[in-house]
Amino acid sequence: MTPLPASAKTLREEFPRWALRESGAHRHWAIRTDRPTTPQIKVGAKLYLSRETITELAERLRAEERLLAEVTP
Numbered sequence: 001m002t003p004l005p006a007s008a009k010t011l012r013e014e015f016p017r018w019a020l021r022e023s024g025a026h027r028h029w030a031i032r033t034d035r036p037t038t039p040q041i042k043v044g045a046k047l048y049l050s051r052e053t054i055t056e057l058a059e060r061l062r063a064e065e066r067l068l069a070e071v072t073p
Contacts, residue, residue, distance in 0.1 A: 011054065011058055011061075014058075014061075015030065015061050015065070017033055017034050018031065018032055018033065018049075018061060019032075019033050027050055027051070027052060028051055028052070028053065028054050028056075028057040029048060029049070029050045029057075030049045030050075030057055030060075030061055032046070032047045032048065037071070039071045039072060040071050043070075044067070045064070045071075049061065
């Protein structure tokens, strides 16, 4: 997997806990760089996410971040 191009810089800034990559098949991935807490795991926190487009991945990351914001660490 390769890092996303510089145009994804805004996305990297919006989601600092995620490393963003694009596979050779042009699928977009986000890999969590910090450790989820036990409460986060219990509500279904993900360690990685993938989507076909960067827009879909951004939407999924926003949903994941909302979930994490609701959990007490």
